Amino acid sequence: MKIVAAKKILKANDQLANENRAAFSGRQVFCINLVGSPGSGKTTLLEALFAQWGQRCAPAVIEGDIAGQVDAQRMEQIGVPVVQINTDGMCHLDASMIAAAAQNLELTGVTMLWIENVGNLVCTAGYDLGEHLRIVALSVPEGDDKIIKYPAIFQRSDALVLTKIDLLPHLNFRTAKARADMQRLAPEARIFEVSARTGQGLPELATWLVERRAAAAPSRS
Amino acid sequence: MHEMSIVQALLEQVAEEVDQAGQRGRVVSLHLVVGRLSGVHVDAIRFGFELLSPGSIAQGAALRIDQPPARCHCDRCGAAVEIAEIVSACPVCGHADIIIRGGQELLLQSIELEDEDQAGEASSSDGWIHENRGSKEDPEGQ
Numbered sequence: 001m002k003i004v005a006a007k008k009i010l011k012a013n014d015q016l017a018n019e020n021r022a023a024f025s026g027r028q029v030f031c032i033n034l035v036g037s038p039g040s041g042k043t044t045l046l047e048a049l050f051a052q053w054g055q056r057c058a059p060a061v062i063e064g065d066i067a068g069q070v071d072a073q074r075m076e077q078i079g080v081p082v083v084q085i086n087t088d089g090m091c092h093l094d095a096s097m098i099a100a101a102a103q104n105l106e107l108t109g110v111t112m113l114w115i116e117n118v119g120n121l122v123c124t125a126g127y128d129l130g131e132h133l134r135i136v137a138l139s140v141p142e143g144d145d146k147i148i149k150y151p152a153i154f155q156r157s158d159a160l161v162l163t164k165i166d167l168l169p170h171l172n173f174r175t176a177k178a179r180a181d182m183q184r185l186a187p188e189a190r191i192f193e194v195s196a197r198t199g200q201g202l203p204e205l206a207t208w209l210v211e212r213r214a215a216a217a218p219s220r221s
Numbered sequence: 222m223h224e225m226s227i228v229q230a231l232l233e234q235v236a237e238e239v240d241q242a243g244q245r246g247r248v249v250s251l252h253l254v255v256g257r258l259s260g261v262h263v264d265a266i267r268f269g270f271e272l273l274s275p276g277s278i279a280q281g282a283a284l285r286i287d288q289p290p291a292r293c294h295c296d297r298c299g300a301a302v303e304i305a306e307i308v309s310a311c312p313v314c315g316h317a318d319i320i321i322r323g324g325q326e327l328l329l330q331s332i333e334l335e336d337e338d339q340a341g342e343a344s345s346s347d348g349w350i351h352e353n354r355g356s357k358e359d360p361e362g363q
């Protein structure tokens with residue numbers, strides 16, 4: 001006897017992710033899943049974006065790390081509400097972890113909820129967390145071959161942020177190649193080139209995010 | 222290695238599907254679909270299954286894993302070609318104006334159960350006992 005299931009293996013996660021998304025939308029919270037390699041500059045990018053927005057954005061952050069509180073402490077230092085998830089060795093966050101973490105966050109008044117995923121280009125790709133937008137950060141020192149080496153995560157992201165571009169003069173990173181590779185995999189995705197160090201490219205990214213938020217969750221007024 | 226979490230989710234899903242179908246026979250085989258660009262390693266799935274399936278409803282089941290290719294669509298020559306791995310130019314005309322789609326499937330396609338009235342009968346060596354029951358499902362369905 002044969003049972004034809006034809007269902008996604010991670011459908012239980014997907015269902016929970018959809019519930020998360022609906023809950024965030026219901027509270028006018030725009031949720032962004034930020035993925036990238038360890039050290040690609042995710043936390044620094046958040047710090048720079050929040051500084052760029054100042055009072056104009058009320059962010060909260062869920063920090064996902066295998067261990068430690070370092071990134072959460074960095075958010076606390078700049079006064080951003082934060083919950084740290086430690087995955088105890090797991091290489092990605094999943095929707096149930098986000099549901100639990102969100103319970104521990106006061107979301108009233110929050111307009112943007114950022115999830116900094118565990119630094120990993122492989123395992124994070126398959127797990128929808130309930131975000132409205134997925135952004136992949138690729139720091140230029142990592143090399144311009146990463147997009148074709150780890151296609152899944154790039155294929156499934158809404159934007160690529162090339163980070164640390166202040167270092168480009170010291171590297172042989174081909175920005176045009178990275179852009180072309182990304183366009184082949186995710187033709188609809190936006191591509192940004194940013195340096196958190198110099199601030200280059202930050203305003204464009206910040207503006208686009210605000211636009212995306214407005215389009216996804218029009219304010220109550 | 223997230224294949225462990227995937228196998229865990231798979232085993233839960235198999236139990237749920239069998240339960241929903243009101244069945245209780247032994248699981249003889251599982252048919253999975255793992256796209257070439259899914260970032261999921263088939264060897265790691267098999268390894269995880271060996272490790273995690275004992276004691277579960279799928280203990281001893283054979284794994285049949287299809288790995289559908291991705292497709293490369295060329296803007297220049299119009300070719301739509303199946304590709305097993307990522308390319309940066311059209312395999313037909315060599316131009317770089319291409320878009321790569323698909324190959325990301327991660328599906329539990331079907332579950333083969335031992336029929337209860339055949340429960341005593343030995344299944345064939347590879348675990349396939351109903352090859353004749355026309356089962357040409359579309360592996361896409363995502």
Ligand SMILES: Nc1nc2c(ncn2[C@@H]2O[C@H](COP(=O)(O)OP(=O)(O)OP(=O)(O)O)[C@@H](O)[C@H]2O)c(=O)[nH]1
Pocket residue numbers: 036037038039040041042043044045071118119163164165166167194195196197198
């Ligand atoms: N030159 C330069 N360095 C940067 C930039 N952004 C981040 N860095 C440095 O890169 C290193 C890693 O940055 P993080 O922001 O901690 O990276 P992360 O992705 O959050 O790291 P994990 O959370 O550990 O995965 C730090 O030493 C940063 O100072 C940048 O725009 N330019």
Ligand SMILES: [Mg+2]
Pocket residue numbers: 042043044071116
């Ligand atoms: Mg960090």
Ligand SMILES: [Zn+2]
Pocket residue numbers: 295296297298299300311312313314315316
């Ligand atoms: Zn062509």
